[in-house]
Amino acid sequence: MNLRSLLFVVLVGLVFAGLTAVVVRYALRTRRSSQATWEEILARLAHLDREKIAAIALDAIDDSGRQNFMLEPDAIWSMLGGMEGLELLEKNCQVLIELTTYVQRWHPEALVVAEQLRLNAREIEWHVGRLKGAASTGNLQSAFADYAQRAAATYYLMTRHVLELYEQVSFPELAQLKQAI
Amino acid sequence: MRDILFAPPAALSPTELTAIAAGIYDLQPLAFFGHLRLQHSMGLSGVRQFLWAASFSSTSVLLAVLLLRRRAASLSAFTFLIAFYVAKTLVLFSLAVHFSIRSRPYALTYWSLSYVDDAIQFAVFYELVKQVFCPTGVWARDARRAFQWLVAASILLALGLAMLASPPTARWYETYLLRSNFFVSVLESGLFVGIMVLSSTVGLPWKTHAARVAQGFGACALTSMVLEGTRNYFGLGPGQRAYGVVAYIETVIYIGCMGFWIVSLWQEAPAPRELPDAMLMQIYTLQRRVENDLVRIRNWRRS
Numbered sequence: 001m002n003l004r005s006l007l008f009v010v011l012v013g014l015v016f017a018g019l020t021a022v023v024v025r026y027a028l029r030t031r032r033s034s035q036a037t038w039e040e041i042l043a044r045l046a047h048l049d050r051e052k053i054a055a056i057a058l059d060a061i062d063d064s065g066r067q068n069f070m071l072e073p074d075a076i077w078s079m080l081g082g083m084e085g086l087e088l089l090e091k092n093c094q095v096l097i098e099l100t101t102y103v104q105r106w107h108p109e110a111l112v113v114a115e116q117l118r119l120n121a122r123e124i125e126w127h128v129g130r131l132k133g134a135a136s137t138g139n140l141q142s143a144f145a146d147y148a149q150r151a152a153a154t155y156y157l158m159t160r161h162v163l164e165l166y167e168q169v170s171f172p173e174l175a176q177l178k179q180a181i
Numbered sequence: 182m183r184d185i186l187f188a189p190p191a192a193l194s195p196t197e198l199t200a201i202a203a204g205i206y207d208l209q210p211l212a213f214f215g216h217l218r219l220q221h222s223m224g225l226s227g228v229r230q231f232l233w234a235a236s237f238s239s240t241s242v243l244l245a246v247l248l249l250r251r252r253a254a255s256l257s258a259f260t261f262l263i264a265f266y267v268a269k270t271l272v273l274f275s276l277a278v279h280f281s282i283r284s285r286p287y288a289l290t291y292w293s294l295s296y297v298d299d300a301i302q303f304a305v306f307y308e309l310v311k312q313v314f315c316p317t318g319v320w321a322r323d324a325r326r327a328f329q330w331l332v333a334a335s336i337l338l339a340l341g342l343a344m345l346a347s348p349p350t351a352r353w354y355e356t357y358l359l360r361s362n363f364f365v366s367v368l369e370s371g372l373f374v375g376i377m378v379l380s381s382t383v384g385l386p387w388k389t390h391a392a393r394v395a396q397g398f399g400a401c402a403l404t405s406m407v408l409e410g411t412r413n414y415f416g417l418g419p420g421q422r423a424y425g426v427v428a429y430i431e432t433v434i435y436i437g438c439m440g441f442w443i444v445s446l447w448q449e450a451p452a453p454r455e456l457p458d459a460m461l462m463q464i465y466t467l468q469r470r471v472e473n474d475l476v477r478i479r480n481w482r483r484s
Contacts, residue, residue, distance in 0.1 A: 015406070019374045026378050
């Protein structure tokens with residue numbers, strides 16, 4: 001066997017193993033996700049003080065579109081629970097997306113909302129990523145208020161829109177969802 | 182999905198080799214049903230007869246299921262592909278009866294139809310992608326970009342591996358045929374695995390008919406990649422039995438895939454609850470509002 005043939009066999013084997021592993025992983029994930037009950041998805045939602053999230057979000061931009069910015073960076077830090085709180089918020093984004101895709105099982109039209117939430121979640125990931133970068137260079141304090149407040153506001157909007165979606169499809173456990181998010 | 186089933190004998194002319202390697206699979210299902218002259222001339226074993234008959238029968242049954250259960254409307258390209266497989270077998274059989282499978286018309290028709298086959302398979306792929314990712318008629322924005330990356334990456338991967346292959350062959354067109362088959366199988370593997378990943382990521386329904394067709398294609402493409410890789414490794418040299426063994430395995434997988442589709446497409450897919458028009462409009466309005474809100478957030482400036 002010459003070197004080229006050996007390389008060919010190894011690469012084909014690796015590509016096949018890689019693609020098969022990907023298929024198995026995502027098939028299991030899809031199966032788990034499609035079998036998860038609404039309660040199981042909701043149980044993954046970490047506790048965040050929704051009143052404080054709303055206060056941070058509405059401080060930046062209220063329902064009429066006015067910008068206030070009354071909160072000091074220290075207050076935002078304390079209300080969010082620092083970086084740990086932001087990380088929880090980031091994890092909750094995934095649960096919000098799952099709550100939307102749960103509706104999608106019966107109402108494929110909910111896809112457009114789920115897609116928007118995925119984009120929001122990415123945006124929050126980006127904000128949290130910037131803050132982690134700032135923390136590693138010792139600039140967290142100056143960057144926190146801006147990025148954290150944007151992340152909180154985006155998260156707040158996500159929760160509102162998930163609730164509106166559930167209202168529109170007349171989901172029976174809407175009241176329970178309102179309590180949770 | 183490739184459909185070649187024959188271990189080419191070593192002492193044949195280029196035309197014979199190509200024609201036989203290419204055409205035998207398509208002939209035998211019909212040969213099994215009574216054309217003993219062909220059967221005798223090819224020296225067919227009982228296992229081969231059974232496999233060929235089973236593959237032709239399962240393809241025909243699948244076509245009947247698609248038409249009888251009215252799946253053709255939503256899976257038009259796929260139905261066309263299955264009808265094409267049935268028609269291809271019939272056409273090649275007629276040519277073989279009139280000219281013999283070792284003739285130039287037979288070989289030319291077989292290879293021309295093989296490329297038509299590939300083109301239809303890519304049309305099926307596009308049809309599935311549209312059904313999986315655009316159930317509302319609008320492309321999911323993030324899914325579309327990921328899909329474009331997927332296509333580009335799959336083409337590069339397939340091209341790289343196909344260029345690396347150096348099958349031991351006597352003639353340039355044998356190398357070309359082996360490599361091009363391998364290229365298509367790697368490309369399809371990448372694309373169908375990509376569909377699975379993307380649809381899982383975006384939480385799209387996985388039990389619809391379109392999804393089932395994609396799963397069948399994915400499984401076939403993955404195994405086909407390994408089998409075509411094996412063919413490219415062993416080539417078409419004298420005394421090589423690998424080509425025939427691979428063809429057996431490929432036919433079994435093909436029949437299995439047809440069986441999976443027959444069962445899946447016969448059953449009804451989970452019916453989505455359709456939203457009333459007014460509610461649908463509300464959801465679209467909601468999405469527009471989310472976008473507007475986000476534009477405002479992105480434009481903040483803390484004084």
